[in-house]
Amino acid sequence: MSPEDPFKRPYPDENYVPPDEADLRRQALQxxxxxxxxxxxxxxxxxxxxxxxxxRGRGPLLRxxxxxxxxxxxxxLFFAPPDWLPQSGTDRRSTEQRxxxxxxxxxxxxxxxxxxxxxxxxxxxxxxxxxxxxxxxxYIVVDASRxxxxxxxxxxxxxxxxxxxxxxxxxxxxxxx
Numbered sequence: 001m002s003p004e005d006p007f008k009r010p011y012p013d014e015n016y017v018p019p020d021e022a023d024l025r026r027q028a029l030q031x032x033x034x035x036x037x038x039x040x041x042x043x044x045x046x047x048x049x050x051x052x053x054x055x056r057g058r059g060p061l062l063r064x065x066x067x068x069x070x071x072x073x074x075x076x077l078f079f080a081p082p083d084w085l086p087q088s089g090t091d092r093r094s095t096e097q098r099x100x101x102x103x104x105x106x107x108x109x110x111x112x113x114x115x116x117x118x119x120x121x122x123x124x125x126x127x128x129x130x131x132x133x134x135x136x137x138x139y140i141v142v143d144a145s146r147x148x149x150x151x152x153x154x155x156x157x158x159x160x161x162x163x164x165x166x167x168x169x170x171x172x173x174x175x176x177x
Contacts, residue, residue, distance in 0.1 A: 098156035100171070106149045106160045107169050109137050113147060113162075123147055 077085065093101075109132045116130040117123050124130040127139035127149075138150045142162075150159040160169050 095156050098153055099158055102151045102153060102156055102158035103160075103169050103171070105137060105151055106158055107166050109133075109139070109149055110160055110162065110166060110169070113139070113149075 081087065091098075109127060109130075112130045112132050113124060113127070123141050123144065125141070127134040127137060132139070136151060140148045140150075142148060145162075147162045148159065151157065158169075
């Protein structure tokens with residue numbers, strides 16, 4: 001290496017001759033032959049037997065452990081559910097609370113029908129046409145300017161006639177339509 005450039009590699013001298021590819025192959029084959037000759041027949045049989053034996057399958061064991069864990073967690077969640085897990089049980093609302101909820105739903109649907117009537121100039125033929133949910137609320141067109149809505153949840157029920165102000169439906173004293 002020259003002292004002025006410490007990173008420069010010295011080039012081989014002019015008498016350097018790269019090895020021949022055939023010589024390199026011959027040397028590699030010679031080494032492989034020596035290694036193969038050093039292996040005894042017994043070692044070769046053991047190695048071959050180890051290669052012929054199929055690998056040990058852990059799939060069924062893993063599936064069994066996963067199934068046991070899933071069943072254990074399901075039982076734990078069923079018998080001792082944590083507080084954050086939603087509980088399905090009886091509805092503890094009073095009849096008045098249920099009726100109030102139904103009246104709020106009717107008020108929203110009545111507002112949709114009224115907005116549709118104001119925009120289109122006529123009442124919708126169905127509640128779905130106004131954007132409402134016909135599965136939970138029954139909608140009946142009485143005449144060209146009047147309709148009724150009714151809903152029930154099995155215990156409580158509520159009815160709205162479009163001649164009443166919406167404030168009355170919600171329990172207020174307002175006369176807004």
